[in-house]
Amino acid sequence: MSEPKRFKRESTLFEHLPNELFVEIFGYLNGVDAVYAFSQLNIRFQCLLNYYVNNFDFKSVSKAKFNYITQLHDIHRWRSLCLSNDDNTPGQIKYFSQLFPPNEYIHQLESLTVLHMKPENAQEFLLQIRSLNNLVSLSIGLICGLNIQSMELPSLKRLVLTSCKHTYWIKNFHCLKSLQYTIEYNCNHNQNLIFPITLKYLKIFYEEGRDGNALRTILQQMSQLTRLALYDNARYSPMPNGKIWEELIQSSLPLLNTFQFFFPFDQYLNISSDLNQTIESFSTPFYLFEKHWFIRCDRSSKSLFMGALYSLPFAFSRMIINTCSFDMSISTLPISDFDEIKSNYYTRVNTIVFNQECKVPHVGFLSSNIVDLILKVNLPTSWIYLLTKLRHLRIIADMQMSSADFTRLLERAPNLQSLTISIIQLKILTDKFTNQIVCHQLSQQIQSLTISHHYSDIPNLGIVSVRLLCSLVRIFSKKCQHLSLALMAHPNTVRPILRRMRQLRSLHIQWRHVYIGVDDPVAYWLQQQSTDPTALDFVHTNDKNDLFVWFGNRF
Template sequence: MANNNKQENEITSIEDLPNELFGEIFSYLNGNDASFSLIYLNRRFQCLVKEYCQRLDFKSITKSKFDLIFEEYDTQWCQSLSLSNDHHTYGQIEYFLQFYSLIDHFSQLKSLTLYNRKSIDTFKLLSQIFLLTNLVSLTLKPICGKIMSEFDFFNLKRLAITSCKNTTWIKKFSQLDSLEYTMNNCCLSQIVLAWPVKLKHLKIVFDNDDVGVLVPQSLTYLSELSILEIYQKKFGKSLPNGQVWEQLIRSSFPELKKFKFYFPFDYGFVSIKKEKKVLSSFSTSFYLEEKKWFIRCDIFTVSGIAIIYSLPFTFDQYTIISNSSSGRIVTLSNSNFIHSDKDLYKHMKTVIIESISEWDLEDAFYTKHNKNTYEQIMLNFISAPHFNSIERLHLLPNYYRYRNEYNIKILSNSFYILLKKISHLYVLEIDLSDLQFLTENWTNVILCCHLSENIRSLILHSNKHRRQFLDGNEVDQIIRVFSTKCQYLSVCVLSSIHTIISLLRNMKQLHSMHVFVQTKDNEEINMKWLEKQNIGLNYSNCFITNDEQNYYFWLR
C-alpha cells in the first residue's frame, strides 16, 4: 500500500509541478520571450505568464513579433517596459507611439526605459509618461533638461538620463533615491553641476576634464550617499587625485559604502613621477585598510597614457591603446578578494581600441617592431581578464595608420587572434577601409570565415580623412561574408539606393538595417517604394524611418 501511495505522489509530467515553482522560474524571464515560448499552451500557463512575467524588454525583438505581443496579449499586466531605437530595433519608439500608447496599453507601469529617442516629439512623449501614476523608475536617453523640468514626476525614485551639462534643473526631483546622469551636448548651456540632496546612489558619466574638475565640489552636500560612481570617457590632462576624494568622502559622505571610478589621463612621455603620484593618492590606508577599496592602473607607456579604475570593474566600456606596450599596477591581492579575475570584469561588455596615430610619433618607431612584437602586444591585451565578458569590439576609425606589405600580414594575423580570443564577441564596429585592409581585401579566407560565423552585428564607418562611397563590389563582399549570421547592420558609408535593395534582398537574417544613402531628386525611399522591389517586405514586416540621408529599417 505504501508503495502505491508513493507512486501516486510522484511527478510524472511537468504540468504536475506547482504554480509557485513556475512562478519563481518565470519571474526571471523577459515577458516577450516567455509569451512566445508558451503562446500555444493551456490557459494555466497563460495566466502564470501574466502573473509572474511582468517585464517586457523589446530591445532586440523583430517587428512582427513586436506586433504579435499586442495582438495576442493584454499588456496591462506589464510593470516594466523597455523600448529602444538602437541598432537592434531602429524606429521602434516612433512605431510604438504611432500605433500604440503608454496609457492605453501600459497604465500599470512602474518602470519605463526609452533608449535613443532623438527624433521624437519630446513634449508629447513626456505628456504620456506624466500620466503613468505608478511610475517609480525612468530611463530616458537623451533628453533636454529644460523640457524635462516642465513636468513633475513626484513618485520617481530612480532616474537614468542623458542630458545637459547644466544639471540645476534636476534639483527639482528632490525625492530621488538613485540618479544616473550622462552628460552630452544636447544644448549649449554652460557647465553648472547640482544634484538632489537626498540621493543614496549617484552615477555621473562625462567626457572631459571641463566637467571632471567640477564634480567633487558639486557633491559636498550629498550626506546620504551610499554609492558613488564616476566615469570619465575621454583622456584628460588633469591628473586624478585620490586625496581630494578621500577628504571629500571623510567630510561629506559618512554613509558611503561603495566608490567606483574610471579615470583615463595623460601623464606625459617622460613624467613618470606624475603617474606614481596618482597611484599613491589612491593607495593610502584610507582606501586599502579602512574602506578596502582597491584599484588597478593600466599604463600605456609609448603614448604616455594611463587609466586608473576601481575594482571590481563596474562599468560596461573600456579603452585600450593599440601598438603601445602596457603595464599594470594593482592594489588588490588574492587575500583581499575571494572571487576570480573573471568576476572582476564581468560587467565589461565593450572594448574600444584606439590607435596612437593621433600622437605625432616618428615612423621609425614602427619600423623597429617585428612580427613577434606586434603579436605579443595583442596577446598581452587579450590575455587579461578584461576580455572574458566582452561582446562588442569597436576599432576606432583610422585604427591602423601604417599599411604596407610588411605589416599587412602581421596585423591581419593579430586581428584574427584578437577575434578568436574574445569568445563572446558578436558586435564589430570598424572603419570600412580598416576592414578591407585587415581581411586583405576580403581574400583572407580564415579571417572572413571567422567573421561570417561569429558576427551578429556589424557597424561600418567611413574614413574621416577621405570621402568614401560604397561601390557594388564592396556590397557583394559584405553580403558574402556577413549574410549567414548577421542580424543587425549599419552602413555609415555613403551608398546608393541600389545598396539598400541588394542588402535587403540578400541578407535574409537581418532584423534591422541602417544605410547612409545618396538619393537623386526623383528617388524616394518609403514603404510604397519598398513593396515595388518585390523582396518580400511590406507594412507587416518592415518599418522605415529617416533622418536626412540616414535611413533605418526595422524588419521581419
C-alpha cells in the same frame, strides 16, 4: 528463483506540474520569451501568463515577435517594460508609442527602460509618461533637456539617464535615491549641473577637463550620499589628486562609505615625481585606515605620462587600456590581499577599450567576462585567449593586423556576432574579399554589420559603392540580421542587391548628397513602401539622409 520484479516508471506529463512551479519558472524568464513559448497552448497557460508574467524586455526582439507578444498579452497588466532604438530594433520606441500611447496603456508601470532615443523625440515622450505615478525605476536616453519642463514622478527612486547637462527637469524628483548619469557632450548650450539633493547613490560618467570642478561644486550640496562612483571618459585628463577628494568628502559628504572611481590620465608634462605624489595623495590614513579605500595605478616605464588610476575592486564594466604595459603598476592594497586581484577584483569588466597596444594582459581579467572589444590600436596576440566569449568587435582606427591574425581572432571568438569596421579595414583584413577562410568565418558568425567611417572621430557611416555592396552581400547574407552603411546609389539599384540578404531584420542606410539620378533618395524609397505603423515593415527617417527599416516578416 522468482521472476525479477518489473518496475514500470510512470511518466509525468508537463501539464500535470503545479501552477506554483510554472509561476516560479516564469519569474526567471523575460516575459517576451515566456509568452512566445507558452501562449495559445490552453486556457490554463493563458491565464497563468496573463496574471503572472508582467516583465517585458523588447531589446533586440524581431518586429514579428514584437507584434505577436503585444497582440496576445494584455499590456495594461505589465509592470516592467524595456524599449530600444538600437540597431536591431530601429524605431521601436516610436512604433510602440504610435500603436499604444504610453499615457493610455502603461500608466501602471513600475519600471520603464527607453534606450537610444533620439533627442528630438524625448520631449514628446516625456510628456506622455508624466502620469506614471507608480513608476519606481526609469532608464532613459538620449535626451537634450533644454526645452523639457520640470516634471514630477512621485514614486521614482531610481533614474538612469543619458543626457546633456540640462538636467533642470529632474530637480523635482523628490523621492529619488539613486542616479546613474552619463553626460553626452552633444549640446552647445552651457548649463550648470542640477541634481535632487535627496540622492544616496550617485554614479556619473563625465569628462574631468570639462566638468570636474562643476561636479565637485554640486557634490558639496549632496550631504545624503552614501555611495559615489565617478568615471572619467576624457581622452586627455590631468593627474588626479586624492587630497582634493579627501577634503571634499570630509567637509560635505559625512555619510559616504563607498567611493569608486576610474581616472585615466594622459599628460606629456607629467614626470615620475608627479605620479608618486598622486599615489601618495590616495595613500593617506583617511583612505587606508579610516575608509579602507584602496587604489591601483596602471602605468608603463615606456610612457609614464599615460595610465589610469582607479579604486579597487574595479567598479565599472568598461576598462580603458591606457598604457603599453603594466610593468610599473602599483597598488595601495595590502600585500595579503594581492591574490584577490586575480579572482575577485575585476569581475565586472566586460568591455575592453584599447587606446594603447598593451603587450601582456592584466592578470585580473577573466575570459568568461569579456564580451565587447573596442580597438583603436593593434590587438596583441597575447590577449586573444581572453576573447572566448566575445560577442561585439569594434575596430575604429587603422590597424596593422594581418588576415592570418584576424582569422586567429575569429577562431578564438566563436561567439562573435557583431562587427563594426570601416570598408577600408575590412578590405585589408579579407585581402579585398578574396581570403576564403576569413570570408567563410565572417559569413558563419556575423549577425550584425556596421560599416563605420574610416576616421573614428567622424560619426557618419562609411560609404560603400555598389560593387562593394555586392561583395558584402555575398559574404554576409547567410547570417546577417542587421546592416548599417552609407550609400551613393539610386534606390532602384540598391533594392535588388539587398533583397539577397534574406535574414535581415533591420536596415540603416545613410544617403550621401551627390548626383545619383534622384534628388531625395529617402523620399523616393518611402514612396515605394508604406510608412503606416500597421504595415508589415516599419519604415521611418529622422532626417532626409537617414532611412531605417524594421522588417516584419522574420521571427
